[in-house]
Amino acid sequence: MKVFTAEQIYKADKVTLEKQQISSDALMERAALQIFQWMHLRMQGAPVKIHLFCGIGNNGGDGIALARHLFEHGYEIAVYVVKYSDKRSKDFMINLDRLKDRKIWPVYMDADTDMPEIHPNDIIVDAIFGIGLNRTPDAWVAQIIKHLNTSKAFILSVDIPSGLFTDSVPEDKEAVIKANYVLSFQVPKLVFFLPQTGIYVDHWEVLDIGLDTDFLMNAKTDYELISKNEVLQFYRPREKYSHKGTYGHALIIGGSYGKIGAVTLASSAALKVGSGLVTAYVPECGYEILQTAIPEVMVISNGKSNIEDIEFDLEPTAVGIGIGMGTTDTSVKALENFLNRNKLPLVIDADALNILSQNQELLDLIPEKSILTPHPKELERLVGKWKDDFEKLEKVKRFSKERKLVVVIKGAHTITLFDGRGYINTTGNPGMATAGSGDTLTGIITGLMAQGYPSLQAAIFGVYIHGRSGDIAIEETGYQALIASDITKSIGSAFLDLFKVSEHERSDTSEKES
Numbered sequence: 001m002k003v004f005t006a007e008q009i010y011k012a013d014k015v016t017l018e019k020q021q022i023s024s025d026a027l028m029e030r031a032a033l034q035i036f037q038w039m040h041l042r043m044q045g046a047p048v049k050i051h052l053f054c055g056i057g058n059n060g061g062d063g064i065a066l067a068r069h070l071f072e073h074g075y076e077i078a079v080y081v082v083k084y085s086d087k088r089s090k091d092f093m094i095n096l097d098r099l100k101d102r103k104i105w106p107v108y109m110d111a112d113t114d115m116p117e118i119h120p121n122d123i124i125v126d127a128i129f130g131i132g133l134n135r136t137p138d139a140w141v142a143q144i145i146k147h148l149n150t151s152k153a154f155i156l157s158v159d160i161p162s163g164l165f166t167d168s169v170p171e172d173k174e175a176v177i178k179a180n181y182v183l184s185f186q187v188p189k190l191v192f193f194l195p196q197t198g199i200y201v202d203h204w205e206v207l208d209i210g211l212d213t214d215f216l217m218n219a220k221t222d223y224e225l226i227s228k229n230e231v232l233q234f235y236r237p238r239e240k241y242s243h244k245g246t247y248g249h250a251l252i253i254g255g256s257y258g259k260i261g262a263v264t265l266a267s268s269a270a271l272k273v274g275s276g277l278v279t280a281y282v283p284e285c286g287y288e289i290l291q292t293a294i295p296e297v298m299v300i301s302n303g304k305s306n307i308e309d310i311e312f313d314l315e316p317t318a319v320g321i322g323i324g325m326g327t328t329d330t331s332v333k334a335l336e337n338f339l340n341r342n343k344l345p346l347v348i349d350a351d352a353l354n355i356l357s358q359n360q361e362l363l364d365l366i367p368e369k370s371i372l373t374p375h376p377k378e379l380e381r382l383v384g385k386w387k388d389d390f391e392k393l394e395k396v397k398r399f400s401k402e403r404k405l406v407v408v409i410k411g412a413h414t415i416t417l418f419d420g421r422g423y424i425n426t427t428g429n430p431g432m433a434t435a436g437s438g439d440t441l442t443g444i445i446t447g448l449m450a451q452g453y454p455s456l457q458a459a460i461f462g463v464y465i466h467g468r469s470g471d472i473a474i475e476e477t478g479y480q481a482l483i484a485s486d487i488t489k490s491i492g493s494a495f496l497d498l499f500k501v502s503e504h505e506r507s508d509t510s511e512k513e514s
């Protein structure tokens with residue numbers, strides 16, 4: 001699913017009105033009806049008080065139109081208009097009149113109005129600001145937002161939490177609605193997925209308001225959201241007359257005394273995603289450990305407690321390097337020598353990334369389309385500090401484009417960047433914030449590359465499978481008890497899950513068939 005900028009959404013809006021020959025008020029009505037239906041389906045007329053806080057622009061207009069539908073279906077509502085500006089949008093006014101026609105009189109709020117009482121069991125609809133927010137809300141509006149945030153009532157935001165910009169991090173962190181649920185029109189917004197702005201969104205869902213499909217299909221976006229639909233096209237089925245040679249040979253290079261587990265985790269993950277052969281390249285202290293821990297993996301050793309040189313006469317189809325390797329002078333020399341000889345695109349993680357950060361001239365030796373998988377600290381060492389998440393993305397985009405590398409920014413929503421485009425992952429959970437979870441990812445991506453997945457696909461698909469495996473694993477372990485090897489154990493289920501049809505999809509198909 002594409003992630004549009006506010007500018008593109010306004011454009012889609014305009015094109016839709018022209019192509020479908022409808023008024024903007026009709027489009028607002030569609031939007032409001034979609035939200036109403038979403039609420040009505042869940043609430044079924046429940047006698048819960050709904051407070052609708054509306055601005056004076058089109059987001060406010062959506063809220064006002066929604067109030068009318070709720071009222072007409074017997075819900076108990078209270079409507080507030082937050083008068084943050086003297087201007088009013090045309091469609092806001094049309095809907096306000098319709099509300100007044102029904103003898104519903106909103107409470108107009110300005111800097112002097114007392115805060116309304118809200119019971120924790122009530123519901124708040126937040127329609128104060130939408131994607132038109134272009135400056136920090138005034139202090140009194142921020143006070144209202146704080147009041148809503150501390151009410152403990154369930155907050156449903158229309159389109160985007162009020163106070164959240166679409167393209168920057170809010171200055172006043174308290175002047176933003178913390179939404180329990182966001183119903184976003186047609187497309188999700190980038191800010192739902194970044195660490196500094198995603199914290200305002202517990203859950204989100206997209207509502208289809210029928211914007212022009214041609215425009216949506218043809219628009220080029222900087223970001224794409226990666227779910228099952230997007231990765232299914234990458235999946236490569238196993239051929240009947242294939243053999244282990246068909247599925248490549250993954251080589252995992254890393255480990256040092258006390259950190260052999262990292263290589264063990266990565267190697268077993270590489271096997272589990274289907275790599276035909278897997279060899280681990282470790283110091284001698286890891287030899288027996290690996291041979292005992294994973295009988296399916298072959299082992300080459302070099303150096304006693306650290307790898308001293310990287311040389312082998314096998315022909316891997318993909319190499320994952322760096323985990324648990326250490327950053328001593330010996331490791332730096334070994335990596336440099338290897339990079340001078342190597343021609344294959346690599347998966348580079350952990351200490352190999354740290355070595356590259358400290359010896360940036362080595363970056364020139366990395367083959368194009370190699371994959372770098374830094375966690376936030378490793379990324380900072382590599383590209384320097386950033387002011388906020390947006391600057392981080394721009395910096396990494398530039399770095400990746402200049403060097404023609406795939407950079408996987410690991411986090412709650414891992415973002416893979418390549419050639420100026422970002423792929424935002426939707427799987428994974430906080431249980432995966434655990435030792436070795438990244439090593440597993442390195443193994444998964446290397447295992448996919450070994451089988452011939454091009455590197456961008458291997459990164460996007462690998463990140464998805466890693467997260468989905470973690471999601472499946474917590475069904476048994478819960479968040480706290482999840483450990484990295486549980487992720488690997490669930491890789492098989494994550495592959496099977498690719499072909500499961502969800503309840504939602506099933507009912508969609510049967511509706512179309514009937």
Ligand SMILES: NC(=O)C1=CN([C@@H]2O[C@H](COP(=O)(O)OP(=O)(O)OC[C@H]3O[C@@H](n4cnc5c(N)ncnc54)[C@H](OP(=O)(O)O)[C@@H]3O)[C@@H](O)[C@H]2O)[C@@H](O)CC1
Nearest residue numbers: 013028057058059084129130131132133134135136137159
């Ligand atoms: N996508 C779609 O196709 C559809 C979208 N729809 C809905 O439209 C929403 C966008 O509506 P919108 O453009 O009217 O902007 P909105 O956010 O309501 O703000 C209103 C105005 O407030 C102003 N302003 C900004 N910041 C301010 C501040 N800090 N303090 C004071 N004032 C401030 C600024 O005007 P300015 O004062 O800068 O001239 C701004 O224009 C969208 O989120 C969705 O809900 C649906 O109805 C139908 C289909």
Ligand SMILES: Nc1ncnc2c1ncn2[C@@H]1O[C@H](COP(=O)(O)OP(=O)(O)O)[C@@H](O)[C@H]1O
Nearest residue numbers: 375410411412428429430433435436437438439
């Ligand atoms: N809160 C979270 N939600 C989802 N995934 C997470 C979360 N925290 C961490 N992860 C994932 O777990 C992995 C952690 O990697 P990393 O920090 O390198 O771990 P390690 O170095 O211990 O192996 C990454 O793939 C990251 O995306």
Ligand SMILES: [K+]
Nearest residue numbers: 126129160162
């Ligand atoms: K809103």
